[in-house]
Amino acid sequence: MKKKVLISACLLGKNCRYNGGHSKLTELEEIDMEWISVCPEESGGLGTPRPSAEMQENAETILNGKGKIITNKGKDVTAEFIQGAEKSLQLGLEAEVKFAVLKSKSPSCGIGKIYDSSFTKTLKSGNGIFAHLCHENDITCISSDNTSQIKKTLAKLK
16 A cells, blocks of 8 residues: 655646646656645635735744735735645545645745745745644655655655
């Protein structure tokens, strides 16, 4: 039986990023896993393409109702991000996954570094909403920027 791993849908080539594109990692094609593909933004009802959005506070603060996720057009999309993250997490929990490969820098899936809310591509320390929820539920997250770590970690699962 193949091991199940959560993955940002854009990393498998689905055109679900904010700009209508994807971030396909061709290196994943050679890894024999059962991928559980999620896009928290689409699960939360945000369309594709959609305006870019950035977290105004850290994930914990936002999840506690004291921060927002705002688009570059000034629209508050916090509820959609939280709803999508919770739905995506539920898929992972139901499948009993222990690992997730997530898109770097995203306000949903970013791990360790996310955009700083200035819409200038400046990074700050932090995790996206979905990545934070995964961590809180003992799902180990690996950034899409670290393909060697992805291969190394997933090779151990076989």
